[in-house]
Amino acid sequence: MIRAENLGKRFGDRAAVEALDLEVAPGEVFGLLGPNGAGKTTTVRMLTSLIAPTAGRAWVNGHAIGADDAAVRRSVGVLTEVPGLYARLTAAENLRFFGRLHSLDDLDARIRRFLTLLGLWERRDDRAGSFSKGMRQKLAIARTLLHDPPVVFLDEPTAALDPSAARVVRDFIAGLRDAGRAIVLCTHNLDEAQRLCNRIAIMQRTILKVGTAETLRAELAGDQLVVTIREVTPAARAAVVGGVGDAALTEVDGRFAIATAAPDALAPGLVRALVAAGADVLRVEVERPSLEAVYLDLVGEAAPADAEDAL
Amino acid sequence: MSWRRVRAIMAREGLEIRRNRMVLLSMSLLPLLMVGVVIGSLLTIAGLVPADLAKQGFVPPPGLAGMNLQAAVQVLVNDQNMLYLILTPTLLPIVIGAYSIIGEKETRSLEPLLATPVTTGEIVLGKTLAALIPAVLLGLLQFALAIAAIGAMTSAPVLAQAVRPLWVVGVFVAMPLLAGLSTLLAVVVSARVNDVRTAQAISSLVVLPIVGSGVAVLVGQIYLTTSVMVAASGALLVLDALVGWLAVRAFGRESILSRLG
Incomplete structure (x- = not known):
């Protein structure tokens, strides 16, 4: 067409x-x-x-x-x-x-x-x-x-x-x-x-x-597996670090965010390891980046010079 | 060229003009004023006494020999007024013509219009005719009213002079062609400027040469006869065609869209 x-x-x-x-x-x-x-x-x-x-x-x-x-x-x-x-x-x-x-x-x-x-x-x-x-x-x-x-x-x-x-x-x-x-x-x-x-x-x-x-x-930002536990102990932290391998990991106040293309494959083993380390797992979620994040990532937050608006 | 599309543009413009009372009023005022001028001059002449005219040394021109002096003066003044009546309709379509394209650009209706299969020639012709027709109709109406006033206020020989071939050609041929020229010039300006006020200001200037030629007649630089009027009409026809072609060229579909976003 x-x-x-x-x-x-x-x-x-x-x-x-x-x-x-x-x-x-x-x-x-x-x-x-x-x-x-x-x-x-x-x-x-x-x-x-x-x-x-x-x-x-x-x-x-x-x-x-x-x-x-x-x-x-x-x-x-x-x-x-x-x-x-x-x-x-x-x-x-x-x-x-x-x-x-x-x-x-x-x-x-x-x-x-x-x-x-x-x-x-x-x-x-x-x-x-x-x-x-x-x-x-x-x-x-x-x-x-x-x-x-x-x-x-x-x-x-x-x-x-x-x-x-x-x-x-x-x-x-x-x-x-x-x-x-x-x-x-x-x-x-x-x-x-x-x-x-x-x-x-x-x-x-x-x-x-x-x-x-x-x-x-998926292509530009990928999914994140987010696991929230009640209290971060050295054993719990070691369980997470050991469980995610090379994946990028961020930790904020008991909230571990792991960038992964396969959250469903990673989640069960990680939860088992945390439970074995004595951690209380409160939530396990998969976060998908918004289209806005993808958009901003591509075009940048600042708009370019308005060539078209000047026409 | 699709006449159906030209008619559609004319009908749409006509509808908008009819619904804009201020435009209609401003267009109608000048012709009415000119009829008033015709009546006023006849009333003034009515107060003149032939003996006084003779005393002042007034001698009627050769073509009016045999007429009484008051009638001769009436004919001369009517001739001058007839020229005004022919020139008046050149001023009437300027407001509409100057608005025609840049106005649509400002109200953002131009882009949807240009996105249809309508051609540039059809747009220019439709818009020109829509501005021209009311001006010519008002011009003919003012002529009819002026002739009625002359008929009612003067004698048959004076009336006969007012409808002699010179003025019939002038009113029915030269006047529409003159008005067409000023409309097309206004459309050209409308296609080239960036706002309505500039279009109207420039358009009122471009008719100055047209009005100037009328003034040349009034001050005796051009002596009008029927053959001069016919020749002038022929020249106007050629000029109208040339300016019409220029109007289509001036209407750059792309540049007019790109210029103001």
């Missing part, structure tokens, strides 16, 4: 995106995670034929970017970070306008279908300017999907929404994925990425790492 090879974009002598390779299949939600200025919006704009790449090639729904831009735009639905609705037009008029630009014939039926799906049918004759943020975002989603695009790009779809509105939008995105659309989701919200995305790419000008949330966590 989407394929990019060595895609790049320079603005003058500044590279916004470099050597980007990605592939998104139908029915997949592909998350683009990155700090401000990482090149997410530039990537989406290239893949929707809004701006031309300065390097590499890409295809969307079989149409080559730069060679068949009109066909690319017919194939994609783009939800921009800001809804960008026409405030003086009603919800139905906003959709009708975009439906006409896509030369849709069964427009009234489509408008009814999407406004009903997103709970806005009763407000169809109200001006978009009178809508709450959540309602505007839903209307923008309806506009994005009105022409039934096989490829959907969503830029921060739940940003600035209250939790209940965000949940409705997330459920809707999950529904789109289940309906077989290829979805690219740009977000800062790691929890959202984890819940919705089949695969996540962490990017900073290029894709630094791509995988499922689980593989990213």
